[in-house]
Amino acid sequence: MSSPTDLSETDIAMLIDDAGALAFTGRLQPDILIRLLSYLPLESRIQPWLAATYVILERFTPKFGLVKDGNNLIYQVRFTGKS
Numbered sequence: 001m002s003s004p005t006d007l008s009e010t011d012i013a014m015l016i017d018d019a020g021a022l023a024f025t026g027r028l029q030p031d032i033l034i035r036l037l038s039y040l041p042l043e044s045r046i047q048p049w050l051a052a053t054y055v056i057l058e059r060f061t062p063k064f065g066l067v068k069d070g071n072n073l074i075y076q077v078r079f080t081g082k083s
Contacts, residue, residue, distance in 0.1 A: 013047035020055030 007015075019036050022028035037052055 009045040009047045012043070012045075013051035016048055016051040016055060020051075020059050024059045 016036060019028055019033045023030050023033040033055070037055075040049065040052055043049065
């Protein structure tokens with residue numbers, strides 16, 4: 001793939017959401033999800049960003065100890081080895 005626009009906005013959002021669900025349940029290594037999310041600075045469309053925001057804030061915040069303090073997220077990642 002030569003650019004993020006080779007896939008549709010919806011396809012990329014669904015890929016991010018699916019990868020997030022798989023990583024959350026332990027079926028995908030978190031580093032693979034992180035590598036997938038690392039392309040986001042090249043993305044200007046909204047759906048992939050919304051999907052990534054959901055994956056990070058809704059799925060992983062409670063599981064891995066990401067906490068919100070006022071308007072700031074404090075990344076306190078605690079990998080317990082449990083799914």
